[in-house]
Amino acid sequence: xxVLPVIGLTVKSLKNRLLTASxxxxxxxxxxxxxxxxxxTRTEARAxxxxxxxxxxxxxxxxxxxxxxxxxxxxxIGNATNNISWKTYKALAGRPGVAWTIxxxxxxxxxxxxxxxxxxxxxxxxxxxxxxxxxxxxxAPFEDVFEAVLGADVAQTLGYRLGDPIVIAHxxxxxxxxxxxxxxxxxxxxxxxxxxxxxxxxxxxLAGIEAIHIDWKGGARVPGMGKSVDEIRARELRPRSITAxxxxxxxxxxxxxxxxxxNEYRREPLLAILPGVALQExxxxxxxxxxxxxxxxxxxxxxxxxxMLTMLLSSLNERRREMAILRSVGCRPVHVxxxxxxxxxxxxxxxxxxxxxxxxxxxxxxxxxxxxxFGLFLEIGAPAAREIAIVALVFAAGTLAxxxxxxxxYHRSLADGMIVRT
Amino acid sequence: xxxxxIRLSNxxxxxxxxxxxxxDIPSFEVARGERVFVRGPSGSGKTTLLNLLGGVxxxxxxxxxxxxxxxxxxxxxxRDAFRADHIGFIFQMFNLVxxxxxxxxxxxxxxxxxxxxxxxxxxxxxxxxxARRLLEHMELAPDAHDGRSVAELSVGQQQRVAxxxxxxxAPDIVIADEPTSALDADARRLFLDLLFRxxxxxxxxxxxVSHDARLAQAFDRSLALADINRVAT
Numbered sequence: 001x002x003v004l005p006v007i008g009l010t011v012k013s014l015k016n017r018l019l020t021a022s023x024x025x026x027x028x029x030x031x032x033x034x035x036x037x038x039x040x041t042r043t044e045a046r047a048x049x050x051x052x053x054x055x056x057x058x059x060x061x062x063x064x065x066x067x068x069x070x071x072x073x074x075x076x077i078g079n080a081t082n083n084i085s086w087k088t089y090k091a092l093a094g095r096p097g098v099a100w101t102i103x104x105x106x107x108x109x110x111x112x113x114x115x116x117x118x119x120x121x122x123x124x125x126x127x128x129x130x131x132x133x134x135x136x137x138x139x140a141p142f143e144d145v146f147e148a149v150l151g152a153d154v155a156q157t158l159g160y161r162l163g164d165p166i167v168i169a170h171x172x173x174x175x176x177x178x179x180x181x182x183x184x185x186x187x188x189x190x191x192x193x194x195x196x197x198x199x200x201x202x203x204x205x206l207a208g209i210e211a212i213h214i215d216w217k218g219g220a221r222v223p224g225m226g227k228s229v230d231e232i233r234a235r236e237l238r239p240r241s242i243t244a245x246x247x248x249x250x251x252x253x254x255x256x257x258x259x260x261x262x263n264e265y266r267r268e269p270l271l272a273i274l275p276g277v278a279l280q281e282x283x284x285x286x287x288x289x290x291x292x293x294x295x296x297x298x299x300x301x302x303x304x305x306x307x308m309l310t311m312l313l314s315s316l317n318e319r320r321r322e323m324a325i326l327r328s329v330g331c332r333p334v335h336v337x338x339x340x341x342x343x344x345x346x347x348x349x350x351x352x353x354x355x356x357x358x359x360x361x362x363x364x365x366x367x368x369x370x371x372x373x374f375g376l377f378l379e380i381g382a383p384a385a386r387e388i389a390i391v392a393l394v395f396a397a398g399t400l401a402x403x404x405x406x407x408x409x410y411h412r413s414l415a416d417g418m419i420v421r422t
Numbered sequence: 423x424x425x426x427x428i429r430l431s432n433x434x435x436x437x438x439x440x441x442x443x444x445x446d447i448p449s450f451e452v453a454r455g456e457r458v459f460v461r462g463p464s465g466s467g468k469t470t471l472l473n474l475l476g477g478v479x480x481x482x483x484x485x486x487x488x489x490x491x492x493x494x495x496x497x498x499x500x501r502d503a504f505r506a507d508h509i510g511f512i513f514q515m516f517n518l519v520x521x522x523x524x525x526x527x528x529x530x531x532x533x534x535x536x537x538x539x540x541x542x543x544x545x546x547x548x549x550x551x552x553a554r555r556l557l558e559h560m561e562l563a564p565d566a567h568d569g570r571s572v573a574e575l576s577v578g579q580q581q582r583v584a585x586x587x588x589x590x591x592a593p594d595i596v597i598a599d600e601p602t603s604a605l606d607a608d609a610r611r612l613f614l615d616l617l618f619r620x621x622x623x624x625x626x627x628x629x630x631v632s633h634d635a636r637l638a639q640a641f642d643r644s645l646a647l648a649d650i651n652r653v654a655t
Contacts, residue, residue, distance in 0.1 A: 005533040009522075016521030321516050327478065328513070329587070330506020330534035332499055417478035418511060419469050419599070 005331065006339040010346050013339070017315065021347065024308045028351025031304035032394055033359040035297040036387050040359075042290055043386070044378050049283055052196045053246075053275050055127030057255050060084070060092065060262050061244035063269035067285070070278040073104055073244040076114040076197050080106065083241035088268045093245070095261075097254045100125045102246040105209050105239065110168050113154045115202045117209035117242075123149075125248055128196045138162050139189030145207045145237065147188035153199040155190045162187055168204065168212055195377050207237035247272075301394055305401050308347050312340060312405035316412070320420045323409060328418035337403075337410040344402020345395070352391045352398075356383065427595055427627040428452040428475065432484035435470055444470050445481070446652040454594075457621065457628040459638045462647030468631055471647070472599055475629070476509060477501030489594055506535035510588025510626075512617075514600040517584035518572045524564050527572055528553035528587045538591025549590075556586035559623075560616050578609035585617050595627045603634065614640060 014021045053074050061069040062082035071077040093101040102125055105117030123134055123141045139162050142149055148168075150160055160166065165184040185204060193199055249255060255274065262272035323336055363380050371377050383391075428451065435445040444467040452458050462468040473479040474486050477493045478501075486493040489508055496504060510531065518527045529549045532538045542552050557564045560582040567575065575583065581601055588596050598617070602610040618640065621628045630641065638644035 008533075009519075012521045012526075322519055325513075325517060325519055326530075327502075328476070328505075328511040329531040330502050332502040332534075334499070335534075417473045418476055419472065419513065 006326075006335045007342060009339060010342040014343060014346060020311050020315075024311050024347050025350045025354060027307045028301075028304040028348060028394075028398070029354035029358055031297075031301040032352045032355025032391070033362070035301050035394070036356065036383075036390055037359050037362070038293050038297045039386065039390060040363075040378065040384075041376070042294070043384075045376055046283060048195060048376055050276070050279055051129040052279065053126075053128055055125070055131045055248065056246045056275050057249045057252060058247040058259055058262070058272045059244060059275055059278075060247060060270055060272045063271045066271065066273045066278045067282050069244065069271055069273055070275065070282060072106060073246075074197065074275065076106070076116070076201060080243045083243055084245075084268060084270060085241050086239050088265065088270070089242055089245055092247075092262060092265070095258070097250050097258065098247060099250045100248045102126060103206060103239075103242045104244045104246065105206055105241075106243045108168055108209065108212065110154075110166055110202045111158060113151075113158075113200055113202050115168055115204060115209075117204055117206045117239075119206055122203065126198075126246070128194050128198065132194075134194065134198065135192040137190050137192045139187070142188045142203070142205050142208070144186075144188075145205060145211050146185045147204070148185040148208070149189040149191060149203040150187055151191055151199040151201045151203075152193035154202055155187075160187050160190070162190065166202070168202070168208075193371075195371070206239045206242070210237040210239055301397075304351065305348070305394075305398050308344065308351075308398065309401050309404060312344060312402065313408070316405060316409055319409070320412065320416060323413040324416055324418050324420045327413055327416070333410045333414050336413045337406045340406035340409050341399060341402045344406070345399040348395050348398025348402075352394050356387075356391065425454050426451050426487070427454045427456070427489060428629065429487040430474075430484065431487075433474065433481045433486055434483040435467075435474060435479065435481050443482075443653055445474065447471075447484075447650050448652070450650045452627060452629060454627055455625055457618070457642045458630065459641035459644040460629065460631045460647055461633065461635050461638065461644065462631055463633045466647045467651050467653065468599070468647060471651075472511075472597060472631070475597060476505050476511065478505075503535070506531055507537040508594045510590075510593045510596045512581070512584045512588050512596065512598040512601045515577060515580070515604045517587070518575075518580055520571060520573050522572065524557065524562070524567050524572055524575075524583060525550055525553045527583055528556060528590055530587060531593075532591055535591060538593065541592050542590075552590055553586065556589060556620070557583065559620060560586050561612070562586075576609075577604050578606075578613060581605065581609075581613055582616060585613075585620060589620055589624050589626065592624050593626060595629065596621055597629045597631075599631050600633070601630075602637065603632065 059069060059073050061073060062080060062084050064081050068078060068081075072080050089101070089103060092098075100121055102122050103118055106114065108115040108117075120141050126134055128134075136149075137152065139149070148166060154160070164187045166187060167184050185208065191198065247258065249258060259272040259274070262270050323331075326336065327333075360380065363378055367378055367380065430447045430450040432449075433445060433447045434443045436443045460468075470479065474481055474493070475488065477488075477496065480486075480494045480501075488504070491504065493501060493504070519530065522530065529552075532542070532549055539549070542549060547555070554564050562579060562582055572580065572583065581604070584601070588598075601617075602613055605613060614637065617628075628641075630637070631647075
């Protein structure tokens with residue numbers, strides 16, 4: 001009964017100030033869109049980050065930092081300081097309890113995309129996301145020494161199709177002067193998009209890696225020793241070393257035992273890491289930036305609500321007569337309070353709902369672009385509990401902010417009574 | 423039930439910031455159904471008197487009795503409800519809420535008064551029908567103003583809407599505060615004719631406050647605020 005008589009007045013009163021009211025709603029909407037957008041991107045980025053690699057129990061590389069190992073083996077960022085010998089790899093891969101291993105050999109590039117030397121086990125055992133295997137959009141795994149499998153982004157960006165010849169460079173420069181032009185590779189397969197660094201990788205066999213380095217010594221080409229492709233095919237191309245390898249165990253119970261034995265391996269200094277733990281550590285490194293983004297968007301919402309407060313406060317004077325009329329017909333000061341709080345609540349909820357709608361509109365429009373440019377797939381579904389909680393919180397904050405003009409109006413209408421003396 | 427609608431005895435009121443009272447009325451009575459003209463220039467404590475009668479202010483001494491109820495004995499919320507139920511106010515100008523339609527402005531008091539709603543329900547009239555009836559009696563055509571702001575009405579029309587509003591749901595008392603001072607002679611005559619007719623129809627008590635002594639002759643009784651208020655200048 002306390003607020004009821006003025007409830008119907010709220011919307012009409014706001015409609016009377018349509019322009020300022022809708023601008024206020026819009027500014028709240030934009031701020032809510034930003035806040036929930038940041039929140040959504042953050043959650044999705046974290047999930048997508050954690051899903052970069054899955055199903056792998058351990059990553060083993062030469063001894064360095066765990067973050068560095070993770071960065072070069074999974075994200076193709078940075079370089080290994082050292083390789084591990086083929087012998088060591090074979091020894092560890094042959095241990096009891098090991099279900100599969102995937103050797104990784106890095107260090108070359110193709111027009112800005114990293115080249116990964118591996119073997120057929122990569123396509124069999126590598127998992128990302130929710131333990132999804134790699135799928136071929138076209139073609140099949142490489143079989144010949146001079147065949148390559150492209151990640152989705154590589155094929156799309158460079159416009160490659162099945163059967164196209166490509167040149168793999170030694171080193172990482174985009175237009176490397178040391179292009180291995182004499183030994184082109186053929187595109188044997190193109191993978192489906194994964195939203196992980198796999199999309200930006202050119203995969204070739206370990207033998208292929210060896211092949212492009214024949215006749216090279218100490219990073220420079222030995223002149224006059226150009227061997228033909230057929231000569232190379234005829235040779236036995238066994239790698240002497242690899243950069244790292246992924247390990248899948250028969251039972252997860254063996255993870256720590258295997259990790260310890262790798263870390264204590266005598267013939268070579270090795271480092272074995274658990275991908276989940278290392279991903280978490282890496283993400284925490286970025287925690288500050290992430291928190292800063294959230295803080296900024298919270299302040300933007302606060303600015304939006306302050307705008308509403310300004311609008312309500314500046315209307316107080318011009319509405320004194322209106323309040324006096326309401327008082328004369330029996331409106332209680334507490335009704336006046338209720339009217340202002342209801343207006344704030346209406347503006348905020350309209351803003352929050354519009355903000356959500358805007359966000360979904362923007363997501364629908366920008367989702368393919370974000371996916372293509374950042375490899376981040378933003379899922380469009382019903383608002384998550386967290387997003388609903390944010391909307392509820394904004395609503396509560398806006399309503400609470402409304403109590404300030406409401407209190408002032410209440411106070412004034414007590415003093416003015418039914419007659420405004422001007 | 424007594425036949426007095428309003429009775430003031432030994433009422434004194436002072437603004438919180440002022441050492442001198444603005445109101446000091448030993449005795450003042452208005453009978454039920456009576457139409458009383460009170461002449462008072464501005465600054466004579468008129469506004470305060472109206473606030474006391476409406477229960478927006480309470481006297482620091484004495485009693486204000488409206489319809490056998492001692493106003494000061496009611497709490498703030500009850501006083502507001504009492505005003506909503508029993509008194510219709512008409513002010514000098516700007517009587518209407520700008521964002522409400524003609525009809526919505528007229529039925530406004532019923533939002534705050536279940537009693538007014540009940541009275542209409544007993545007569546089998548809907549709020550809107552009654553508002554239309556009153557507006558037509560006030561020589562206004564509610565439908566001609568559909569979809570237009572009440573601010574577009576002439577001042578004379580606005581004042582007549584205010585009469586319709588004060589009378590909806592048959593309150594016992596109508597208090598008018600300089601309702602004609604913004605009107606020209608023709609509009610003033612029309613306003614007074616219609617006001618008198620409707621107040622009579624509703625058998626309401628009318629307290630009419632104005633500085634314009636020429637209007638006094640139409641009333642049952644006329645007095646100057648200075649005659650009853652000892653501090654009036």
